[in-house]
Amino acid sequence: MTLLSGAQVHFLFQGLWWTVVLSVMAFVGGGLLGFVVAILRVYGPAFVRNLTMLYIKLVQGTPLLVLLSLTYFGLPTMGVTIDPLTAAGLGLSIYVSAYLGEIWRGCIESVPRTQSEAAECLALNWRQRLVHVILPQAVKIATPSTVGFMVQIVKNTSLASAIGFVELARAGQVINNSTFQPFVTFMLIAALYFALCYPLSVWSRRLERKFHVANR
């Protein structure tokens, strides 16, 4: 049993790199969009709140694979040309925004109402209350679960392989097609995913413990 050639290892690490890039894109894009979703879900007028809830339900009730196919194969039929990286980034961002939006909504709402009331009575306007009183406390509550969710994001980027984007999982498939050593190849792929995800879950657990200690 021969191990992988230098070129193959290089190819694999290129895939790893694109998995990281895709994860960061999904987290940043999904985070920004998710923040808007969370704010609208909590503070929007009833009509907007319902619309946001519908968005969350729709995205959460749709497989990511379908979302990615929609952005990659669907958008071009509407005249939008899109490369696999942008399509994957967009599809993942939408997917992530629905989950982070819902997680963060809960965190914003778990800051006691009396905090907002006290700030209101000090004549702070809505934006000032949000920025200086609500969000700093909500962020603290949200950090462990958000970092925990990042693990899901990293693993879910593997679905981008289905729209022809060569990230870690796809790189594994390509290599396996030439080496015919599925066990070794995919063990290696799994190990690389694990190497990305494990530090995140350790970090998340550590944050959670810190948070509980801080709130004792």
Next chain:
Amino acid sequence: MSQIVKVESISKSFGPTRVLDGVSFNVDKGSVVAIIGRSGSGKSTALRCIDRLESVDSGQIEVCGHDITSPKLNLHQLRRDVGIVFQSYNLFPHMTVAQNIMLAPRLVLRRKRAELRDRAQEVLTQVGLADKADAYPSQLSGGQQQRVAIARSLAMSPQVMLFDEVTSALDPELTGEVLRVMEKLAADGMTMILVTHEMAFARKVADEVIFMHRGKVWEQGPGEMLDAPRTEELRNFVGSGL
């Protein structure tokens, strides 16, 4: 003396429960009014209506020249003129004592940094906590937290201060230190409306005591009225309270 708060026959219901039933009273500038009564008598709701934390169903309230019931009410200006302290302190846990106090003067009054720090020290000295500026709320006792809440309100130089059962969560010793701060405030001429269960304090410090019962002002008068209740209800209340 001019009347700074005018409450005219306000009524309010929560669902089928009528919590305020034609309540009227006035507060002179510089005076201290204590509202007493059983839990559920509507006293806290009446106080919260003055700061527009609750809306009234009917009646009128005028505070520092603001018509609370008007749709054109400048809520922002009202909150600058009225300070309120709550039973649960409601300090911002992620900020130090000084940051808690300086937040509103910085954002709302746009004071300069040096000025902010001076004002924070000034109000902290007033409540006897000059050495706690850099502590976090969680490092303070309940009584200290409540005094910081008072200082935070004071820093905005309000014209009227409302106190909503501010000592109800404190043990007798801590209650004492908060009440002493409030007594000093009253002596300095602050207009104060307080909802309280501290009968002795109401009698000693308040210029006027309002006894509420079933959403109505049942009896009203100077502190001495507690020694000679005219109604059965106040007699029972005072009798059971002391």
